[in-house]
Amino acid sequence: MSSRGSSGSRRSSRSKRTPEKTQVNGSEKSTPKRAKRSDSPFGKVSENGSTKSPSINSFDSTVGPASKRTSELSSGNRKSRSITQGILSDPLNLSSPLHYGSTDTQFNASQLSGSNRSHISSYKKRVDIATDSRFVRQINISEAIDGENVPAVGAATSEQSDSSTAPQLVIWGTNVSISNCKGKFKTFLRCPDFDFETLDSDELQPQTQMDLESVPAEKKKPLYLQKLDEIYTLEEPFLNVNCAHVHQFDIELYHQLINYPQEVIPTFDMAANELFFELYPDAQLPHQINVRPFNVIKTSNLRTLNPEEMNQLLTISGMVIRTSNLIPEMREAFFECINCNWNTTVELDRGRIAEPTTCQHCNAAHSLRLIHNRSQFIDKQQIKLQESPENMPAGQTPYTILLMACADLVDAVHPGDRVTVTGIYRATPMRLNPRKQTVKSVYRTHIDVVHYRKIDNKRLHDDAKECNFTASRIDKLKTLSKYDDIYDRLAFALAPSIYEHEDIKKGILLQLFGGTRKEMSLCTNGERTHFRSEINILLCGDPGTSKSQLLQYVYNLVPRGHYTSGKGSSAVGLTAYITKDPDSRQLVLQTGALVLSDGGICCIDEFDKMSDSTRSVLHEVMEQQTMSIAKAGIVCQLNARTSVLAAANPVESQWNKNKTIIENIQLPHTLLSRFDLIFLLLDPQNESYDRRLAKHLVSLYYRSREEEEEEMVDMGLLKDYIAYARSFIHPRLSEAAAQRLIHDYVEMRKAGSGRGQISAYPRQLESLIRLSEAHAKVRLSSVVEIVDVEEARRLHREAIKQSATDPASGKIDISILTTGMSSSFRKKRAEIAEAIKHLLNTMRSEDGSQEHHQFPYQTVFNALKESSSIMVTKEMFDEGLRYLQDERFLVAFGGKYIRLST
Structure with a gap:
């Protein structure tokens, strides 16, 4: 009796929610009563544009008659429904504006092939732009006004509907038409006004329509159609779109993208997929093509972010200082009834699951259980982005912001990378307690990442993947490498404002190129070990001899470079330290300057003023290229494959020629022996030298800019040359070069044996090998020749002559650097x-x-x-x-x- 009563009450409650029927334009139309957001996942439906329509990301049916829609809206079953033909019965295809966004990675390639793409019943919304459903704007389905022709749903802007009652989709609260937006983007993809040279350009000048008759045949194909060709060939469904191109094409479309990215970007996805499968109907992709816009014209600064930019697309720049582990996040929960095995899926709302309380099949209450292994999860990662040092105002600490990366963007950047991030600015309320749903009135901001860009035009390229050299550029670099004086030209282009010190500049130039990384397998346990290829250089000398300027120049040139000073650095600041993450409240490892410089150069000024405890951490880094950490239960070994460029001043403020280098700078010999080259920058106190130096310094102030540019080498060419050599040139020793190295090392050992001195150690031989390989890279040669060994031997001998000369005997004694005494x-x-x-x-x-x-x-x-x-x-x-x-x-x-x- 009680069960029938409860069943009857449920029927009664359902009947109360039955939509009322009204007459609209001479036809029956159902108007559902307004429901709360928690009662219906479809939002609020509007009629004639006066009431609210369902959310575009949670709508799950095609546009049809109102009675059809209300019958589906009143149904509690969220399972997939069959799709009828046309607006009523056409199978669902990618052109349906109510089913857009990217699929998750669980769809295989066959599900998105050109032959059966129209039979997919639903698509998952893009996880990188819809992390919180509170920010989803709804779509207003408005009827046409008195015979006015409105573009049909899913059609291009040039196509007009034959029916005056065809609905039009617009973004809620605006007049932005989804179909018009999609049509414009299709036209944009076919636009021939852009080329590869402007793909990564930050600023574009207005251009006129290109004359296709004057363009060679191989260049007539538009840029973004070529990018679609790459997607078809590589099967990587990601289309990067320069927002500057969109702005140049259509300013209105650009502003729609900036102001409503969560609705417009999926519309771009629809257009790109439709065009792609029109061009390649038999193509197969792992998932739907994702459009990734980047390079917003108005690049924001971390200090200027304000609430007006909330939920808008923006671009910021900074340096990655911390990345979290991979976090699995539930996107769709799967519930199953324990009585009748009926199942349903529920999307998460603000990180919470709206658990259904009643089974829609057997009407049993509280009979649904969550099935974790059938729920859908995505990969998520939190990244901490810090303001770049060059963008910080004087006397202020850097700002930081949290980034949220999902799916394919996980592990795309690493600590130490300088990146330009394009994403959507978000705000979420802070919880009083992680275990309670109560939130504060204070909001925490973050950015949902849409696109990463690691290229820094002011620095060298960091990765071979970023070195997108054109064929003409490569030919120019190879032609330049054939010059006999290319070595001197590049050395002259390095820090041209610093007078003389040619050998020191050549040594730093070889440090920028670096040696060849070599790995060797260990037969005992199958592990691999590698030999150091990075070159370490120490600059010592009198104050005011441009040591710090050389360090600053190198720091501003190399990728992943860090600059620090001896007095301002501690041992944990150079290596790593333990801190509590404010987001996860767990102990995390915060890396220091040496680890963040992995793959770059760490510039350390005032090296002599470091404490002994701080300098002690450099021993492992400068030889083994690793950093071992055992703190607070965290035991790990971090990579620190960095070159060290250090500068030190004498303890007496002036170099004493009657003392050795150990006595002058008071550094341990165990650390000095790890430097490949040690140069002295002394003030000769010579009238001729003083006159030449003064003339050079004065010329920096009175010469015109044109005269300076004529003498200076193109810095863009220098950066490309070094980047190309580092990425693609990996020289190996030839037989003649190997024999010459052996001969030079034996001669170095013999030089001091007669006097009871040791003039060479195996470390000196390894330094000669690294310098020879770097010199071969300067010539863009894949083989180390005798000429490379001779230059490495000359440069090494010059450095040894300056730093390891015994002041008592006037002879070279390498034991000064290795044992601390001559x-x-x-x-x-x-x-x-x-x-x-x-x-x-x-x-x-x-x-x-x-x-x-x-x-x-x-x-x-x-x-x-x-x-x-x-x-x-x-x-x-x-x-x-x-x-x-x-x-x-x-x-x-x-x-x-x-x-x-x-």
Whole structure:
């Protein structure tokens, strides 16, 4: 009895929601009563443009008679329905404006082939532009007005409807017609006014219609039709559209795209798919073509984002500082009745599932359960974007913003990348507690990513995929490489405002090219190891010798480059540190400058002023190219394949030629030995040099801009040349070059063996190999020849001559860099130690009863100074005592006493 009563009440409640029938234009039309958003997933339906229509992203039927629509709207079953022909019975195809957006990756290629694409019953909305259904604008289905011809649904703008009652779809609250928008974009794709040279251009000048008769046959095909050809060939269904092209084609269409991206971009998807399958009816794609607009003309800044730009398409630039792990996010929940196995799907609304309470088949209450393995999930990733250092106002900290990337855009960028992001600006309320639905009145903003662009026109190209060199550009680079003086030309183009220092510029030029990365398989466990190909350079010298300017120039040129100063850097700032993520409230690893410079150059100024703990982290990075972390339960090894360009000043503010480099800059020899090249930049204090330098500096202020540009090499050509060599040239040693390297290394070892000195170590041989490979890249040669080895040997010998010359003997002694002291100093230390030993034995024999064999420190020092024929300093005396302590002649020595061993 109670069950019948409940069933009857349910029937009664359903009957109350039955639409009323009214007369519209002489025909019966059903008008459903207004329902709340939570009651119906289809929004609010309007009549004659006066009431609201269903959401375009949640509508699931074609446009037909009102009675047909209301019968479907009143039905609670969200399962797929059969599609009738035409507006009433035509099978659903890609031209239906009520079924647009991209499919998810679960559709296979056969589902989107040209032969059966018209039989797909539904399409998934694009996940990268519809992350929150609160921002979905509804579509107004308005009737034609008194015989006025309105474009038919799904037709191009040039086609007019024969029926005066054909409905027209417009974006809610606007007069933007979906069909007109789609037709314009189809015309845009066929427009021949654009070419590949302007595809990635940030600014375009207005152009007139091209004369097709004057264009060669191979260039007559429009740019975006060529891009559709690439999609057909590569089967990568993504179409990148330059918004500057859209603005040049139709300003009105451009503003519609900027102001209503969530509705217009899927319309572009429809047009692109229709045109694609018209051109290639037998094509098969993994999913529907996604249009990805980029390069919004008004590029926003992180500091200028305001609520007026909410839900609009914008472009911002910055540097990626953190990326999250892959996050699976549910997009569509699958429910099944435990009684009758009836099932339904529910799309998530604001991250929550509107769980159905009643089975529409058996009318059982609370009988539906969520089936996780049949629900649909997408990949999602959170990216933290920071304001670029060059865009920050003076004296202010950088701004950050959160990016949301979905599906194919996951893992498209990595920490350290400088990117230009195009996306939709969003705002979501903050929750008081993650486990409660209560939200604050404060909103947190983020950007739903639509397009990434990692090209930075001011820097070198970072990846071979980004080096889109045309055939003419490659021919020009190869022609330039055949010049005999190409090496000198490129070195002259590097930092032209800095006077002389040719060898130092050549060394930095070879650092920009880098060596060839080599990997070797380990037979024991199948792992692979690699040899370092990056070149490290240290610049030392007097203040005011342009060391910092060279670092700044390189930092502004290379990709993934970072600039830091010794005093302002800590060990965790260079490597990595643990912090709590404000979004996930979990401990995450925040990478530092060395890890973010992976694949680039890390410029460290004031290298001598770093603390010992900070410098200690560089040992592993500069040789093994990795960074091992074990903090707060996070144990990992990060890649730090970066070149280090450092600058250091002497401790006495002026270089002392009577001291070694170790004594001048007070750096550990274990760190200095990891630099391939160490150059000295000294002030010669020569009148002729001073005159030439002053003339050069003054000329920078009075010469005209035209004269400067005539002498300077095209920087765009220099960047392309280095980028092409880094990406496509990987030279290998020839037999003659290998034998020459072996001969030079043996000769370097022989040079110091007669004097008891070591003038070369295996690290010097590896440095010669890297420099030879870099010089071969300068010539765009895939083989290292003898000429490359000779230049590498000359440059290395010049650097060694400056940094490893013994001031006492005037000869090159590589042990200064490897052990911290020269051979002459070791010999003098041994002599002083022997004199101290003889003196202490004499003093002990004279006073054999002295307790513990202790002698006053100052007494022994004074006695040695009086008896020695050479000047003995306190440092030399202490070195002699340490030598005797290593020989176990002394037990210990302090500030007051010297204690002998028994």
